[in-house]
Amino acid sequence: MEQIEEQNMMGLKIRIYPNHRQENIFWKNINASRFVYNKLIANSWTDSAVYKNKLDDKFPIPQKYWKYNKNGKLLKQSTVRLTGRLRITKDKYPWLGDKDIDSDMLSKAEMSYKSAWNLFRKVHSAGTPKFKRKSASIQGYRTSNHYSSTMVNKNGGVPSLFNGSIKIIDNKHIKLPKVGIVKVKLSRQLPTNNARIATVSIKHLPTGEWFVSLLLKSDQSFTTKLPETNSQVGFDLNTENFLTDSNGNTIDNPRYYRIIKSRLKKEQRKLSRRGRRAKQEGRKLWKSKNYQKQKQLVAKLHSKVKNQRLNFLHQLSTTLIKNHDLVVGENLKSKNLLKNHALAMSISDVGWRTFLGMLEYKAPMYGRTFIEVNPSYTTQTCSECSFRMGTNNTNKLTLSDRKWECPNCHTKHIRDWNASKNILNKGLLELTKSVPDEEVVYR
Ligand SMILES: [Zn+2]
Structure with a gap:
């Protein structure tokens, strides 16, 4: 019988213990991620009618959210154009090209911006996307993992938790972009079903603790179906x-x-x-x-x-x-x-x-x-x-x-x-x- 698995994703949250240098790199990326996101939010509205969002017909923005410029011209919501991020990075903000800045973080910030708008188009109650505040108690950024065929072939032959650009080294160490090897505390058993790492987010809590959350994907299920209880x-x-x-x-x-x-x-x-x-x-x-x-x-x-x-x-x-x-x-x-x-x-x-x-x-x-x-x-x-x-x-x-x-x-x-x-x-x-x-x- 063919088995259809729905539960082939799971989140794994791990406490990490970065040293002082690594903390600084995390903060650079947190600040840059918020900066890019907020810049895109600030550029959200445009008076050029050239760009039309694919979702405009299906999910029109209700009138109470419309914005006008000072001449009374209706502004349209723009999404990031392909050159949008380049404009932000190359022209005015050379520090975004710093060696400690994770380029995947930049594209993830852009994606968050896009999905915030897409979410708004479907559910209006939360309002149009808002600026992220520097004073928010939880700060963080997202990045992504990559698998190179050379690394995968050398280590097991299939993408796993242990052979990507982000990888678990052992019970006490994980490798993350730009910061290198960070101390961790693995509090639970790792899944054994050929899981691979997809998206990764790094978070700083108001308690001063750092966490990394890994989104794991697998072709096999992460859980087992239990026998019926008739209850x-x-x-x-x-x-x-x-x-x-x-x-x-x-x-x-x-x-x-x-x-x-x-x-x-x-x-x-x-x-x-x-x-x-x-x-x-x-x-x-x-x-x-x-x-x-x-x-x-x-x-x-x-x-x-x-x-x-x-x-x-x-x-x-x-x-x-x-x-x-x-x-x-x-x-x-x-x-x-x-x-x-x-x-x-x-x-x-x-x-x-x-x-x-x-x-x-x-x-x-x-x-x-x-x-x-x-x-x-x-x-x-x-x-x-x-x-x-x-x-x-x-x-x-x-x-x-x-x-x-x-x-x-x-x-x-x-x-x-x-x-x-x-x-x-x-x-x-x-x-x-x-x-x-x-x-x-x-x-
Ligand atoms: Zn009765």
Whole structure:
């Protein structure tokens, strides 16, 4: 049987430890990348009607985003012309030809600019592409890997993690463009499926840490499909705990998260106090050692909270996906969030959106199905007989009704458990609807 693999890409994020010289080269490239991107953004609008974007007809720019010059002439969005980058490099900015400047970085910056526009054409809500700020907390640039046939033939014969222009030397070293060999810490096992390195990005975090992210590609899958479990599960996300599933299991919000958050608040207050004091004494913030030290501490705590939360979400989502053929969650978009500010806040806090995103990408990795359903009425409906509270002269359940009895079939319910059973039922119904006959695979 022919196997069709969808999951032949994966990201690998590695902590790197550049020395002082290497850090300087990274910063040169970070600054140049931002410079090129921002220059292109600045040249985004043109009054020449010569250039017409391929996407103009398919995705016209809405009128509210149109720009005019001072004579009232309509400006058109230009994309980079072939000579665009040359104009930026050769004419006025000879430093972009510096020996430490990575030319792949320059073309990647140009590509980012193009894809920012293409994205805008499809999704307007984010607005037209914006300048990248030097003060942004995460700084970085992208570059690409190359394979030369000589190097590949000498080392294994097929492109791998170990024979490109960017390559893993051993457990402790990686070779990167312009900086050479950098110390790394490989925290996980490398894939064994003939993976090759495609795009590479180098990032600097506000904590002072450096990371390199490798996008790996392979003709073979990075994950294995698991045997069927014949188990299905639905879950309800709620504010009292993290989730309740249709088997009655409740997962609480992690406790450590609350503890570290109160510490974070305290340190943040200290930071603004130091900022105020420096201002009063007429000192610049970047010159104030105490302020900078505190700023780094706050950034470290932030990333600690973030990491702990991500670990929690990863563990839970992997467990759900591995143990069930079908996982059904609720579509947060359909939950009326804007009306309930407190709920909206708590959603971003506990990471429900991230969690649903993880389930979505992990499901195909293990050959599982994840679907989101509209959660309306899942709380008010009896999962046994489908009677809906609020109808036939009954009162709707309120947030304080943790337990209730169905007036129609007299089943005793725990509110969130009942809701998650309804979510599973909706998912099963959705599944029968969404598969047209010709797509059903018979085994
Ligand atoms: Zn009932």
